[in-house]
Amino acid sequence: MKRTILLFYLIAVVFVAHAQTKLLFEEASSKAYLMKSATAGNSSQQSINSIISLLSNEEVKSSKGGRPNRKPEFVVRFEQQARIADTGDKLQLKVQLNKVAISGDINYKGFDLGEVLLPEKLSYIIQLLNEQDKEVQSYRQSVKMFDKGSFVVFEMTVPDTAASQRYKLKVVDKELVYTSKSVRQVKEYMELVRAYYVADAALAKTLQDIAYILPDDIDQLTQHEHNLRKLEDAFAFAKEAPFWKKLNLRQNDPLRLTSKINEVETQLQERRRAINHIMATLDMQFYNRGTALFTKGDYKAARAYFAKSLEVNPTFSPSHLQLARLDFINGFVQEAAARTRELVTVMRTDPETAASAMTLAQDIYSTFITQGNNLTTSRQYEDALSAYADARDLCSTIRGLRCNMMALNDGEARAAYGLYRDIIEDGKNSLAHNDLAKAERLAEEALDFQQQYDFVLHNAREASDLVKQVKYRFYLQAIDKGKLYLAQNNYDAALGQFEAALGLEASYTLTPVKELASLAQKAAKPVLLAMLTSGYQQAIDNVLPNARAVASEAIAMQARFALEQDREVQIKYDLLRKRIFTQECINTQAAYDKHFHNAKELIRDKKFISADLAYQAAIKVSEDNADCNIATFTAKDGHEAIAAAVAYQRMLEDINRFVASSRYTEAIETYSKAEKYYLAYEVNRFGLDNTSLFDFAHDSKKFPFTAAVVSHFAALGEEQTSIDLLTSLLDKGYSKGKTKKVQQQLGKQLAAKDAQRDLTEQPKVVASNYTSGHKSLKKLSKAYEKELKRLLKQ
Template sequence: MKKALLLFATVLAGFAAEAQNKLLFEEKTAEAYQLKYNAGTSGDSQVQLNTIINLLKDNKATPKHGRPPRTPEFTLRFEQQASIADAGDVLKLKVQVGKPQLSGSTDYRGFDLGDALLPDKYKAKVKLLNEKNEVVKVYEQTITLKLNGMALLEEQVPDTAANQNFKLQVEEEQVVYTSEDVRQLQEQLALVRAYFAAEADVLQALQEAAHILPDDIDRLPLQERNLVALEQQYDQLEKQNFTEKLNLNQQDPQRLKYKLNQLGQVLDERRKAIEYTFATLDQQFYNRGVSLINGGNASAAQVYFDKSVAANPNFAPAHVQLARIDLRNGYIREATNRTRDVLTRMRVDPQTEQLALSLAHDIYRVHISEGDKLTFRGEYDNALDAYAEARDLCRTIGGLRCNMQALNDGEGRAANGVYRSLVENGKRLLSRNELQEAERVAREALSFQKEYADVLQTTAEADDLLGQVKFQYYVRFIDEGKRFLAQQNYRSALSQFEEALELEQNYRFKPVQELRQLSQKAAKPVLLAMLGEGYEQAMQNRLPNARQTAADATAMQERYALVQDAEVQGKYKLLRERIFTQECMNTQAAYDGHYQKAQALERERRYIAADQAYVAAIKAAEGNVACGIATFTATDRRTAIAAAAAYQRKLEEANRLIGKNKYSEGIALYEEAKALYLAQQVNKYGLDHISLYNFAKNHQRQPFTATVVGYYTNQGEEQVAVQLLTQLLEKGYRKGKTKKVQQQLGQQLAQKDVQQGEVQDEKVLAAKYSQHNHSLKHLKKAYEKTHKQLTKG
């Protein structure tokens, strides 16, 4: 129902519009223009048209049907409709140009050039005539021709007369060609030529795409580069957008759109195939290698297996094949390492794992066989290396079945051969008295025995060899010591005997009985010389050296059984006594030094430092009580200056508190110092006490001075507080920070004056305290207000 009502309303609106716009005049005419080459006619439009005709001629443009003329020409046709409608108080004038059409030589290589040959401009003169054919108004119009039609004239004029038979007359029509028309035709011709060039490129690209072989794995990068070049060429052809520019959906003489789509599909297929080959390149190379090795060409197969692992370093099947080839070529170590990597580092499928285990077992047997051969030839070290490789395979590769008994037996034979060779070599060196080399070889044999303890644990040849070498050193040290002893070179003799004693202690061989006696005989002169040197050190006040010498002498006495020797004991006692005497002298000197320093500090009135110096003197004496140093002098002086030191400590602590912004605590301690000064008569020590007022007046910390102002205020010393406050404000201290203390001072001064019966006016009294200083305005106001309140009450 709603739809029916809407349709009815639309129809009524149409009738109403028709009734409002009464059609007074309507005329339709068919226009046609023959456009051809004319060299004798002047005018820019004909010049441009001649250029267009020449372009068509040069490019062999023809009619769509029939033989081409010698000189191309074409016809422009369109319908022109003129109308006048009465819209009440105005007349609506309209001249409409219908859709223009071109015929003639408009075909170029299968493409219609009609759109490009349409003139740019259309000129005409439109006259409005009355019923007497008199010209009412003239309109000279120029429009741009369009394929879908356009309005030449749309005007409104007042309708001042009734029932006049107006009409429109179009005269002097003219189509106009411009340089823009020439450019447009040139672009269209170039576009058609580009179309045919693109079609040739597409055909060439299709041929080249057929030669791109995704299975050519040896030259796959080249195939991929060729494909990329074709893909880029395809993208460029797509960007030219011939489908839209030449409307290939309507006219496509060479089927470029189809061929371009076909090229895209071919390139997409080649791209997918090449990407798959790249993704499976390791498998591709591997398959080629397997094919070659099955054909008996192992060297060529190795090349492809190498390429496979280069493409994928973790492709286990190729590694197994390469390890097998290495084993065949005698590269056992390379085969071993590669097989171990496959089984311990890579993820493998069950089939590859079985192949690798089989290969590992073959490698293991090769190592065992090599070790047996080398042992038989007496190349024991190389044999051990072969057995070690086999053992390492068994240890690192799970699932490998090894004949451990054969391995242990072979390794034991080779190890025993190395050990015997070392011992025999050491014995030969010992027989030639080459002790250093013999010792080195013996220790090497012991180290080797420890490394292969499982098979060499019961042998003692190396240990015996080292003992024989050390015994020769032992005898040599004793002989050298005797020679130095005969020369009375006791220190060198003792050094040799000590080396022999150390060997005797560390090794199990029969000792020389006279060694103890010889070492004691050499040690006594050395010990006596040492004690004499220690005495000189004590005399020179080199007490740390003397004490160390005494300790070393004690150890020597015990080591060489000289504790009961009378001569040694006598010298040792002299050394100890001299050390004690020197220690007491040093203690007395230290006491005296501290005491004298304290005396000097007293004269400078630095009583805290003097007290500390007296304490240091007392501690120095108490550090060595056995010396009996008298300390009463320092103790008496400490007592004598105790009051002065206490006074200075309080001042010092007060300054420390003030430095930490603890002003109230500092003031309290400063006042305690004052009380102590007066009570203990500290002035007798030559010290002068500075009053808190003077101390605060010149203090560099203005907040401290302000705190002192508050302190004097709270103490009821208002006059002093005001005086200190005035000086503080004159130095630039912000008066806003003193507001509260000013008010307190004003209140307290007013209270005192009222209590004392001051009869002067409060303003005069307030001015007396503030001294007309604007910075003390808060004091003045507080005084006046408090005074009024108290007197009024």
């Protein structure tokens, strides 16, 4: 109800207001302005000339059709409405433009240039005239032009001082103003239109190029994908062109470009989906192509496609299977076996591929057995064994393979025995031709082969017999060479040959040559005598390790060649042994003297600990060679003579070690012991000075140790000593906060002593005397004053 009343009230107000407004003047007129090129004019005309020049350079047609003007021109039209209304004491003035339009040569390639050919602004003068057409008031105006159908260019309310006047409004000196901005707008719009046509050609070209994108061409798929990506990038760039938003193609699209771009986009998307699908399944695509070629019998091309499939997906088992089949078909059985083994034992395969791989493995196994049998028949035993080994390897690595082990073992045994016989036969032939090196190599090879195939050749004797025959030939050859060298008095070479013969005789239980032992003894004696002579000279030259080695080796040679009872050899050996002993004693005495004299030098330098070690080294040298009976009393006496100085210096070393490892209590205790020891044993007689604990702590660079000594003196009741050392420590930069407790302790101890005697000075003065006014000893002063006052009150 309230809303209804309010509505009626508003209608009434509007009606009353309208009733009070009186229309005094209203005039409507059509205006048209021809814009064409002119030789003279203001800046606006120059801009118009530039626009006309732009239109002249392009194929601009009339908006009404027909043949365009030789020189383009266009007309700006609008309807002008002027009105004056009287509201009682005021006049309402208003000028409005309606139906603003552009006609003439404005059709540019199917697009209307009208919206960019509007003037930048409209300049004019509004005159208010009375009924005698005399000007009452004038208004100069300049407004921006809008292509909106109608817009107000002037509106004003002025007082009405003369009643019942017949006023008029007149618009004079009207000028349509064009600027450089107007020229730029036309140029930009025409560029948008040109871009529109360029895009149309580009889209047509893109449609052609899309047709060449062939997803099924898997051999060139990478190139097709690359070309598609280029088209997609170009298309994305084209979609961002400014003309799509600025040309209003929903209303005017002469080339149906919107439809074309949608078509291009659809085809690009279809090609992209197809390419992506092919690329995602490229291993299968190559496999399918390879399978088709395989079926046609084109194995070479099929292999290439299976290989491409594995380049894309190295674990694609169907392609591995097909490649294994191709290897098998082409006679590359080893390669087929290796790929099939990996396929079955390592790769993850689908059931169908796994079953096919097992079938192929069975065929490969059978082929290996057949190869082995055929090669054995043709006496190619080594190749036959290789084939049987491949078959056995396949059986051991592929579970579930049906292997006839009896046939495999029988075939392998026949081939092994055949090859064994061939090696033995070659060895016997070489031995018959006296080619001992080759015969020996073949005999060893036969033994190794027999061990390798022990399950077949366990009881065979041919190889060991051949080895023994070869070694016996070497045995006789060595004896003959030794005799020859012995005749030439080349005893070393002869002994070498006889020893080689003896070694063979012992290793292979050969039938011995009876004279070998005597021949070896005959060659060994002069060699041994020469060796003993050399050892004796080495002993004289004090090269005792070599001399001892010669003596040891001489004993072994005597036993080996039965020369223990040979008088000449024994005399030489005894001379060497005695000379070694004599030289050892000479060396021991020299070492003793060196250590002894070194100790004396160290004593002069007051390095008693090092001197004591030198004395001990001298004594040990003598004890290690007791048979030499070196007199050691001088070193022992020297050791005892410096014992006190050594003990004192060891204490000082302990003190330094304790200080370095922050064991301050042990360091102070040891220092006290050292001072007492110094006095008790008169260590000063050794020329050693004793530094007091105060001086030692004062000069120490380890401040925490000095602080510990301060506390030590305080605990002993030597307060002044403690204060002196503490003052020095604080002057060196030690933190006074770390000395708080010891300062308080010293202050209390001094106060306790002073409380027992009569003081004439004030506690503060006495405390200042103790601290010498040192600022860092304030804690001591305060503790002293506080404790003294407390004790005096008692």
